[in-house]
Amino acid sequence: MRCSAVGVFIGILPGAGGGVAQWVAYAHAVQSAKDAKDRERFGKGDVRGVLGPGAANNSKEGGELIPTVAFGVPGGGAMGILLGGFLSMGLTPGPDMLTKHLPITFSMLCTLVSANIITVLLCLAVLNHLAKVTYVRGGLIIPFVLFLVFVGSYTANGQIADLIVTFIFGSLGYLMVLFGWPRPPFVLGFVLGKLVETYLFISVNRYGFSWLTHPVVIVLILLTGLVIAYPFIQERRSRKRESLGAV
């Protein structure tokens, strides 16, 4: 449930996309582990590491609808296509979508909810059979996965150079795992860097540094501090509990 909320929140942020939602939800799932021992289970098949990012990935679609419908700012690629559809149908995103065209907005909401319910029912029905895919020999799956990965990267811009970029960054990812360097900060920095630069520039240009004193910004800074401090608090609590147990 918390990872779903994370997904909705990240979906609202324009341009952040599914990758960010999944990594942040994964980090939250890891952070929610009871103690260091419990945390060790992540990356070794703990189902929470799959459920959290999965929930965030699904819920971000709903979040992405909010800026798309209300402000005409698409939250991601799929919403960009939806926005194009709106404009071609003569629908202008904005206040009208919440007043004059409210039935259309509600129909999208209902479609999204129905799609999720259908997905859950389908998964419940065929999950056991789908799980058998994990027993298929790696050598049979690898060429199909590679072909899908590279077709996917090619379709982003329609350039063969993207295949080389995928290869280089895939190799970099492997090296990072090999040397124990965390990949989520790298991915988040890469994805969010441009957004942060753009909005920092806009904020400073518009308000100077007084934007740091705005209530919403202060709340967000406090929440960020809390998120950073939480693992330390958790560790301290766990140590205290252990020392009490030893006594």
Added chain:
Amino acid sequence: MFSARRWSFKTSLFPFATGIPLFVLAGTQLILELFGKDKAVRGPAVELELSTDVDPAVARKRVAGILAWIAGFILLVFLVGFPIAVPVFIFSYLSLQSRVGWWLSFTLTAIAWLCFYGLFQWLLHLPFEEGFIQSLLGI
């Protein structure tokens, strides 16, 4: 950050906004690494870990092998384009690397090619660049 000192305020804003905290955090990390008391205490990995039950030499050989296959696939795409590269790559990988029988390799390749053609070309109409050889020969 050193170079950004001479830049205009607007240009140097982001390098400073990210560089200063990064410099402070990296410095703190360095001091902790050098003089910290509990050097051995490290948090557990919170993401994917490589399996340790395979001999490192074998693992290295496998990694080199798969990297060579990927590089070969990219080269093939460049030379002949996706529509030809996909079936050739899948058939070659299955029969040569995975040592799958000819008939199964052929069947799986046919399925993959049907998926590729049906989904990406017939249904989605995605434009795939022609290969270097085709453009050279004017095919």
